Amino acid sequence: MNEKLLKKIENVNKELIKSHSVIAITGQIASGKNFVCSQFEKFGWNCVDADSLTHEAINIAAPKIIEEFKRYEEQFNVKITNEDGSINRRAIGNIVFARPELLAKQEEIVYPIITKMAEDFISAHGKVIINATVLYKTPILLDRCQAIVYIKSPVFKRIFRIRRRDNLPYNQIFKRLKSQRNLLSKYKITGKQIIVIKN
Incomplete structure (x- = not known):
């Protein structure tokens, strides 16, 4: 230590x-x-972790994210959904970290959700x-x-x-x-x- x-x-x-x-x-x-x-x-x-909020926000916004990024699967040689239909986070990461404008698209979807969850946490804690x-x-x-x-x-x-x-x-x-x-x-x-x- x-x-x-x-x-x-x-x-x-x-x-x-x-x-x-x-x-x-x-x-x-x-x-x-x-x-x-x-x-x-x-x-x-009391700590609120943005990574955890992001995971939760991605789950909430999964249908919208899949709709937005499905078109890039062939280009990046990835599949953005898993066999059970859930979102493949690593595949999405491969896409959004490849080009700044794609990262910005994902952020537009998830950041309002993250902001709301963090605001709720702040209101509930000291x-x-x-x-x-x-x-x-x-x-x-x-x-x-x-x-x-x-x-x-x-x-x-x-x-x-x-x-x-x-x-x-x-x-x-x-x-x-x-x-x-x-x-x-x-x-x-x-x-x-x-x-x-x-x-």
């Missing part, structure tokens, strides 16, 4: 918990956001953390956050974590890393308080 990291998290919590009710924890893929959130939860924060990589794409939720905790981690560590966790081929890993370049700058322009934690 990294004692220096744990001490930093403890100090950041002391700074934020007195006067903040909603904060964001963000950072690039596999930077360690979930671990940091788990530590904040020990101090009484101290709330929104754990999300691209929270800047949901301005309503970002506006609710009084501070942003940004987790930084070396790229080689993140590649290793992604391979171990998701078993993705390297070309897909690099596409996802590329899609999140300059992420910190997206949050700096908000003018919100940003605290960087190195993991």
